[in-house]
Amino acid sequence: MNDWYDDEAVCVTYVRDLSPAEAFARMDVTIDPEAEPGCDPAIAVFRVEGGVILVEPNGFAGILDEVICRLSKGTVAASVFFNVNLDQNFVYAEDGVVTTQFEPDQPDARSGSDPDRLLEQMRTLDMETDSDLNKAAELAESVTGLTLPDDDAEPALIGTLPDYP
Template sequence: MTAAMPTTTDYAWADSGTLDDPYCLTLVRGLTPEEFMARVHAETRPQPMRLDANFHDTSYDLRSTGEALFIGAATVPGENWTLAYESNGHLGITAEAMIPVSLGTRVVSHYEGGNGRYRFFWAEDGDVRLDFDPLYAHDRRGSTPDALLDDMVEIGYDLRDDASVEDIDFTFPLIAASFALAERLTGIRVTPDLLADRTFLCGQARVPFPQDR
């Protein structure tokens, strides 16, 4: 029996306030957390951390200096994937940072920055395949902007290119949709327990701070 494809229903928890606001979550195939951190040129810390208040506060304190972003990376149990998480960061959706990470592998990231800011990013072997704002899913960039159209339709993204602001359904669970689309690309089901039970190799990386993030 074929397993059902993930939908927003599977990720209702993600739109319920469980995640940090803002957050950025990245999945990378075939790299260890140490290899991932090396590719983003992060200065790692000796002690691992959980995604708790200390992680959150450290992220915000570092971001407030305007010098670097804080990120944690952990192995997904039983899988050949690393999960990276940022609280108040955008490293995972910054092409300049993720294109080198994607060499020889696949990177899938999504982001919610508060105040209606969202991003979904997919890169493969140095090529940005898809990059779009989930709130305006008709406006997609990358070398294969239509590669996931069928999945996006099934998940429920609004793909109309002629919709006015008044037509946009702002109640659509965009965070859950990003999680579902990411799972379709990676096969990794992210759960609250997966995030809460991991200890993360943590560090800080200097990256560009795009004005639209």
Template sequence: MMTECPEEFRWLSDCEELHEIYCVSFVRGLAPEEVLRRFSVAGSAMEECDPIDCIGTAKIGDWILVVEPGGWQLAADPEIQARVGQGTEIVSVSRHDYASDIFAYIVNGEPVVQFEPVLPDDRSGTDPDRLIEEMRKVGLDPDHDIDGPLIDSPIERSFALASRITGLRFSPEMLKLCFPAAEPPEN
């Protein structure tokens, strides 16, 4: 039984700033500049980013909101997770229309819980069952029957789960705080 409705995240499907591929993450306790520095390799420019992408950051309470339009790295790339996540906590939601969407909860650079929102029963990480109760409450049933009906609104439900962990509700207003963004230099 779902006790929280993801209606408040329906705006994401019409958001022009975010396209068919994006990653939104919340990083606890770092400065926005430090998050961007950790995305870089050995202090060089953000070589890991596609030149058409940019990364936006904004401080919101104890968290740094990180938006990767056209990106997916903080949710899926173990090297980026290790660098950005060292000594902190990250909650990340990635939408990717041409590959897999991902929800990731990362502590000290290690994925604790990671899964595809349409397959919440197939979790990985150091403690894949840590968020089971929260997952149930937002409709990402950890016992989902893959042969049953598809999970409705998996990205919206992933943002509802992120909200339960961070205490922040991702909104269009938050997205506007992230830009102008740091853009990686041209190669």
């Protein structure tokens, strides 16, 4: 698993079939090559085969309904989030609708328009009633078909997030 999940807090969002510029546009991110990844509210987008992966150290925008719905319009997106307070979240959206959402440490308490949409993949990963963050990241990769780049990969773009409530 990528070292990004070893940080104290991060939100990693996987979006199929978007370019880095389109992902940033859908999130209202201001491109800022001077922004430092890891410093709030910086965000980095990595081009991967089949789409993009957005990394927000100390961020949470990818789990917000308004953001993931915009990112997933016409495609699919999944976000994995955790912070220093042990808050965790997994969100999966298809074509602008959050279909499945749960806390990785409580995967049996799912919500969304189709809470059981990912149940088969969750069972394959043995995470139906007990899970962890690494399995949530594996689920995000499985349902989007995207793979995290190497730890030393350079982002395609770096930017600054708008203020989200």
